[in-house]
Amino acid sequence: MCKVIAVVNQKGGVGKTTTCGNLGIGLARRGKKVLLIDADPQGDLTASLGFINPDEINHTLATVMMNTINEVEMDKDYAILRHSEGVDVLPSNIDLSAMEISLVNVMSRELILKRYIESIKQHYDYILIDGMPSLGMLTINVLACADSVLIPVQAAYLPIKGLQQLMKTIVQVKRQLNPRLEIEGVLVTMFDRRTKNARDIAELLEENYGTMLNVFVNKIPLSVRAAETTAKGVSIFQYDPNGSVGQAYKALTKEVLEDERGNGEGD
Ligand SMILES: Nc1ncnc2c1ncn2[C@@H]1O[C@H](COP(=O)(O)OP(=O)(O)OP(=O)(O)O)[C@@H](O)[C@H]1O
Numbered sequence: 531m532c533k534v535i536a537v538v539n540q541k542g543g544v545g546k547t548t549t550c551g552n553l554g555i556g557l558a559r560r561g562k563k564v565l566l567i568d569a570d571p572q573g574d575l576t577a578s579l580g581f582i583n584p585d586e587i588n589h590t591l592a593t594v595m596m597n598t599i600n601e602v603e604m605d606k607d608y609a610i611l612r613h614s615e616g617v618d619v620l621p622s623n624i625d626l627s628a629m630e631i632s633l634v635n636v637m638s639r640e641l642i643l644k645r646y647i648e649s650i651k652q653h654y655d656y657i658l659i660d661g662m663p664s665l666g667m668l669t670i671n672v673l674a675c676a677d678s679v680l681i682p683v684q685a686a687y688l689p690i691k692g693l694q695q696l697m698k699t700i701v702q703v704k705r706q707l708n709p710r711l712e713i714e715g716v717l718v719t720m721f722d723r724r725t726k727n728a729r730d731i732a733e734l735l736e737e738n739y740g741t742m743l744n745v746f747v748n749k750i751p752l753s754v755r756a757a758e759t760t761a762k763g764v765s766i767f768q769y770d771p772n773g774s775v776g777q778a779y780k781a782l783t784k785e786v787l788e789d790e791r792g793n794g795e796g797d
């Protein structure tokens with residue numbers, strides 16, 4: 531059984547891409563067959579995995595979605611790139627912006643990505659989707675095809691309003707498009723335990739959302755190492771396996787896998 535996890539938050543720069551890449555590679559290191567989908571026209575996930583010029587890639591999520599709309603057959607490897615650390619990557623670039631705009635005129639436009647995912651999911655244990663910082667039609671597509679949502683939240687700043695808006699969208703998608711959508715959890719990122727502000731925000735999150743949402747026990751510490759990996763095109767496990775961020779993503783991977791076991795699946 532394949533599980534599709536959407537990494538989503540309409541707030542920018544909260545650690546979505548970093549989490550998607552490192553959790554995905556973390557799961558692959560635990561023997562899982564993983565596909566990472568870059569669903570952001572910025573192409574950050576694509577670039578951070580070492581495919582440094584996303585705009586020069588011809589076959590991307592945009593062409594995959596266009597082919598899906600036009601019912602053009604694709605083989606299962608169409609547009610898929612392979613990363614040296616054992617994950618498959620479906621890249622994106624600026625073409626995805628035009629794609630999102632053109633969705634306006636398409637029938638069942640919320641479900642295009644879902645149609646594609648259904649056609650390839652038998653080949654994977656996990657599909658992780660890196661969302662863009664907006665709640666537009668692409669994000670709706672991402673939520674409509676996911677089994678669960680992982681919400682990274684930056685420890686320095688808690689946008690309660692933004693989270694409420696996100697929850698509202700998730701509830702709407704659940705009601706109208708995807709009844710089985712669940713919350714995987716809220717992940718505190720860039721956590722600096724030395725600052726009172728960060729500790730307060732972590733506490734606030736627990737207090738306000740702890741009963742409704744699963745707040746991951748493991749927080750991702752603030753560390754320049756996390757940012758440095760991006761430039762190297764590798765995961766934190768390769769770049770700095772024993773550092774605090776590597777350990778935290780390893781623990782997060784374990785939490786995600788344990789959750790699976792709790793549902794009677796997993797390794
Ligand atoms: N734990 C961390 N410690 C320090 N810096 C981090 C950490 N995690 C991510 N960063 C850096 O913070 C910036 C934002 O992270 P990232 O790109 O993952 O966020 P995002 O939510 O995907 O952003 P966007 O909304 O633009 O897609 C990046 O420069 C990244 O390298």
Ligand SMILES: [Mg+2]
Nearest residue numbers: 546547570574
């Ligand atoms: Mg990103």
